[in-house]
Amino acid sequence: MQDMSPETSSTGLPRVSAVVLAWGAEPLLRRSVEALLASVKVEVDVVLVDNGCTTDDVDQLRDTAGVTVVGEGHNVGFSAGCNVGVAASDGEYVALINGDAVVEPTTLARLVEELADPSIGIAAGAVRLADEPDLLNSSGNEVHVLGLSWIGGFRERETRTEPTETAGAMGACLVTRRAHWDRLGGFDPHYFAYHEDADLSIRTWRVGLRVVNVPDAVALHRYEFSRNGFKFYLVERNRVMFVVTLWGARSLALLGPPLLALEFAMLALAARQGWLPDKLRGYRWLWQHRGHLRQRRARLQAERTVSDRVWMRVLTDRLDTPLINPPGTPVLNAAMAAYWRLIRRWV
Incomplete structure (x- = not known):
């Protein structure tokens, strides 16, 4: 052109x-x-x-x-x-x-x-x-x-x-x-x-x-809100890829406990709602593409010019999505808000 x-x-x-x-x-x-x-x-x-x-x-x-x-x-x-x-x-x-x-x-x-x-x-x-x-x-x-x-x-x-x-x-x-x-x-x-x-x-x-x-x-x-196994597969798989490639090492370590708790909550929700095979399929994809994730993480960490402490101010600690609501969301929100207030000064 x-x-x-x-x-x-x-x-x-x-x-x-x-x-x-x-x-x-x-x-x-x-x-x-x-x-x-x-x-x-x-x-x-x-x-x-x-x-x-x-x-x-x-x-x-x-x-x-x-x-x-x-x-x-x-x-x-x-x-x-x-x-x-x-x-x-x-x-x-x-x-x-x-x-x-x-x-x-x-x-x-x-x-x-x-x-x-x-x-x-x-x-x-x-x-x-x-x-x-x-x-x-x-x-x-x-x-x-x-x-x-x-x-x-x-x-x-x-x-x-x-x-x-x-x-x-x-x-x-x-x-x-x-x-x-x-x-x-x-x-x-x-x-x-x-x-x-x-x-x-x-x-x-x-x-x-x-x-x-x-x-x-x-x-x-023309918005259509859909729920299906393939969407759950992509949303959950991509969330994990998103976090493990963009979040800094210290942030991942500090957020490790709630990240692990969320995974267990998602597994329970997937089992209850019938999309557990899609959740497990996401784990399999992530393992199979671990080389890509390592390479992408290295590149994205190198491109960052501001610290996690600075850019993470735009994130929310409140879970309010219509697609995925794990069991005990109100309790999760209260606990996450308290935990985030505690650790954010060290990310």
């Missing part, structure tokens, strides 16, 4: 490459792409990744001006699919937008505007529920000190008037500078799906940059 920076573009506007994954049969996909192309105050191109689309939407969009189609037509996962899309783009800014999310005309421009602050590494949109647009899907994702991550502000009404810092940017609608994406190397494709946005966000905090959620950068999301 031809290199066109905002300074050399014919419009003089910031250039944003929006990566959209086409997977399965998504009724909002065309609206999602059309809304991106209708963005104002930025010059947008869309990289549409055929990640196993089962309708004719990709073929219908292929000849649309401003759209580039890549991908081999099978599901390589959200993480790898986004990497493919970004690699095929050349905008100064990279946007990740879900195929079931529809942005407002000014959303991308507002996120780019926030990134003019050099202390910000990722700017994420306020994601609202497509069928109930007065309610939030996410005002930013929460990340727990034990590695769990979930959407924040779910089904709340928007009351913010200014951007707020958030531990995690929801991958459904975020923008970052290409230079920052390249610095971090994008997503680890081993995540496949879930936790990759938490990984990118926490790594951003660990290199001294901030992650913000912007209330007037709105995307409407």
Whole structure:
């Protein structure tokens, strides 16, 4: 592709490459792409990744001006699919937008505007529920000190008037500078799906940059909350990979007791709810990929520029996720809050 920076573009506007994954049969996909192309105050191109689309939407969009189609037509996962899309783009800014999310005309421009602050590494949109647009899907994702991550502000009404810092940017609608994406190397494709946005966000905090959620950068999301064995497998497997590669050695040692307690709680919950084989499958995968985990941990520990004590201030000690609620969650929350207050000065 031809290199066109905002300074050399014919419009003089910031250039944003929006990566959209086409997977399965998504009724909002065309609206999602059309809304991106209708963005104002930025010059947008869309990289549409055929990640196993089962309708004719990709073929219908292929000849649309401003759209580039890549991908081999099978599901390589959200993480790898986004990497493919970004690699095929050349905008100064990279946007990740879900195929079931529809942005407002000014959303991308507002996120780019926030990134003019050099202390910000990722700017994420306020994601609202497509069928109930007065309610939030996410005002930013929460990340727990034990590695769990979930959407924040779910089904709340928007009351913010200014951007707020958030531990995690929801991958459904975020923008970052290409230079920052390249610095971090994008997503680890081993995540496949879930936790990759938490990984990118926490790594951003660990290199001294901030992650913000912007209330007037709105995307409407056709959100479906699902529970199935494969999702539990990925969520739990990826949580462990996330923690063992990003948390420092001292933090892992200090958090060892509650991390072990959480594992036992998850095993009990998995047995009770019928997804124990999926939990055990995750352990098997982690063991089989221990070489990758060691190598990734070494690289991520080397890239960190701020201490755990500094970046861990964005984490929460409260477990409040609708997906996984281990037995005795209120007791766990009280105990974790007390334990975290005790040890955080030494991480």
